[in-house]
Structures are given as C-alpha cells and as structure tokens.
Amino acid sequence: MNPVQHISTIQLAIATLLIVFCGVISMALQLRLEKQLAIGAVRTILQLMIVGYVLKFVFKMESPYIVLLLTLVMVGFATQAAVGRSKLAYPGIRVQSFVTLTASGLLTSFVVTSAVVQVHPWYRAQYLIPLMGMILGNSLTGISIALEQLLTDLTDRANIIEMELAHGASAWEAARAPLHDAVRRGMIPTINGMMVVGIVSLPGMMTGQILAGSDPIEAVKYQIVVMFMLSAATALGCMTITLLAYRKLFNNRQQLERGLIAKR
C-alpha cells in the first residue's frame, strides 16, 4: 500500500486555479456566474475546513456524548432536508422522520462497525461519523421520496381507499398498496445505484481511498460494505417512515384521517 499523499497549502492553492479557470470562462462567455462561483468556492473551503476541524476534535476526544451530540445534529439537518422537499405534510412528520433517520442510521452503523469492520467500541467517532454521514445522505433521499409518494397517493386515491374501507377492508388492507408503492419508490435510487456502481461511476468514498493511497481491492471491499449498508439503511428507513405515517394517518376506527394531510 502506498503512503497517504499529503496535500500542502501550495498544492491546495494550485487546485484553486481550477475554480479561477471556471471564473475566466464565465467572464469570457459573459455567463455572469463569477459571483456564485466565488461564493461557492469560499463556502466549500470554509464548510469543509470547519467540518475537518470538528472531526479532528471529535476523533481526539473519543467521548460517546460528543459522538451522540454530533450524530443528532447531523440527523437534525438530514431531517430538515428530507421533510423540506415534500410538498405535502402532516402533523408530526418532522419528529417521525427524525426518529426514523436516527434509528435506521444508528442500527445499520452499529452492524457495520461492530460486526463487519469490528471496531471497539462500536461508536468510535472515526468510523461512526463518516458512516452516519453517508447513510443519512442516502436515506434522507429515500425517505423523502417514500413520504412524497405515500402522501400523494393517500390524497389522490383517497376515494379508492375509503371505498375499500366502506366495503369492510381494514385500514391495513386499504393502505397496503400505497404503503408498498412508497417503500418501492423510496428504494429505487439505491437499487439503481447498486446496478451501475463501478460501471458508470466510481463512488466518491472509494475514489478518495484510492487517491489517499489505499489498495484498490481494499477500497472496493469497503465500497461493497458501504453499498450494502446504504441499501439496508434506506430499506429500513423507508419501511419505518411509511409505517409511522400509516399509524398517524389511519386511526383505530379504521378511518383515513384525510384532514391531517396538508399542502405546504
């Protein structure tokens, strides 16, 4: 294995020339993107630097409380992103999404760190935080697609669902098709990702490992673990959120509470 190739400040400055090049093109073609490019570049540097120092601090502290705090902050942002995309919502959607992302993320990370990578303790920041980051990024997409599909279906097909209830279907029987469709839709991007990985694109994590000097085969093994982990977390997340939404939107009188679903 090659040693990790360190990047000096001068080397980083050279990389910055690439973004300057973009700016020059923008000016030459009068695209008027220079300002956004500049803001984007500065934000990239600042955000990543801050994350870098935060991670360095957290890794050094090795405190389960700090790891938990950071995890919850990450889940909070992921929840906002997942719920913010949906055009329809219901009371409690945020709390349910937060619980779903926390549970599916921690459970899957636990399996990977404790059983696959075999880190002790399983919540070691160096492993848990990057894994949670990848999981949250993936499952928030799955969850927001599943929620969107479910809420749209329950709104558009309310007359069919209520017809089924009116003919003696239980809430579960009437809701089964929309619930299935929601989980299925939420899972599709992840499954598609597994279909094309390595052919159409090289995953960022694997590329990063290779650039940092890892053996490609080792990087591939890690990537396989990551892909399966992301699938499991997304499946778990989509199933959990649709079940929680079902429990919220159908009551024990076997009614669809259509009034709870509102446009935003």
Place this chain on the structure above:
Amino acid sequence: MAVSNVSSVTTPVLSVRYLSIAAGGQVVQRGVSVDVHPGELVAVTGPSGSGKTTFLRTVVGLQDAVDGVILLRDRPAAAWGWASYRRRVLLVSQQPALFDATVEENLRRPFTYQASKDSTFPRDRAVAWLDELGVGADRMDQDASTLSVGQKQRVSLIRALLLTPDVLCLDEPTSALDVDSVALVQKVISNEAESRGLAALIVTHSVEQAERWCHRKIMLPGTKMAVDK
C-alpha cells in the same frame, strides 16, 4: 331535527340516535334520529350543504360523529369491529371508485378482505346483475376504466350488493343514469329489500325517488350557512 315516522312493526336493523355531524370543522346537523327496519328504503333529503353525504359517511363510520349513537341490531357500531360493521352497513359513494382492473376483479376485491373471509364470490349472481342492470354480462373481463360513468355507478352498486349487506347507504345512486337505467336500479334494490330484507338509506335530490320509490323519507334541514348562500 330530522323528521322520522318510525315504524314499530319490526325491530330496527339500524338505529341512529341523536346524531350530530360535522363537515369542515362546522357542525352541520344536530340530533338526527332515524330507525331503519329490514326491507325499508328510507330517502335522505335536504338542501345542498345540509350534510347528506356527511350523514352517510358518519353512519358508516368513515368519519366520527360529534355526538350520538349508532346501533346495528342493537349493538353499537364499534362493538362489531369497524371492518365487520362497514361490511354490513355499506356505503356506495356518488362518485364510483373502481380500481384499474377488470370489472370482475373489481367485483371480487371485497371478498379478499379479512372481514369477508367466510364468503365466496357469487360469480353467477354478479353476471346476472350486470345483465339485469343493463351493463351487460359480457363486460366481466372489460377494463373498468373504459366504462362510462353510468356503467361504473352500476358496477359499484353490484359490488356492494354482492356482499349482501344489512343496510346500504347510497349517495345519489342514480345521478349518472338515464331514465331506463334508474328504473332497473330501483327494481333490483326493491327486489333485494323484499326478498331478503335489505334496508337502505338513500340520499337523493329527486322528489320522485323519495316519494314513489322509497317507503319514507327523512329531511335534513338546511344549515344557516346553506340558507345564507
């Protein structure tokens, strides 16, 4: 208060007592009471906005009553279990709701529910009713989405009748039908009422239906909101 001439000859199959109902967060009717006896067809009339559809939805338990009691054969609706109750007190909405599937699959679907696990799909009767109601027995395999609104309305009615409910709650059951089809629908429902004691609450705007076809009617008075309009 609804007007109801309760017959005392038989025990009512369905008793609605002092029912208050709400739509859009507003109470639209208070204290509606009606007893429906086996074989009895009761028209539910009233001006637009008086809550006729809401009344039927509340009776079958698709939405909660603000107040009041609903008894099926002297047992509260909830005591039957909601799925079992709704299978017996069955709502057919004005807008026919059919799946993207064949007519036969639509008619079979309710027999797959747990609440109907002891019943088998009576295909012969389904075919006979399709014929009798003028939809055509040969349409069993047709994609339901290709039917006209009137045909869909009749298929919805047949789907409900096949479950042999005790009470049918029909919301404008003939709104999309021509005169001949209306007569056919009335005949089939009246036959079921006479032969096996099917009772029905029928929301209608038609005075003719309320007075000639149904045995009696209840009137939901207009709400202040409706009067203001």
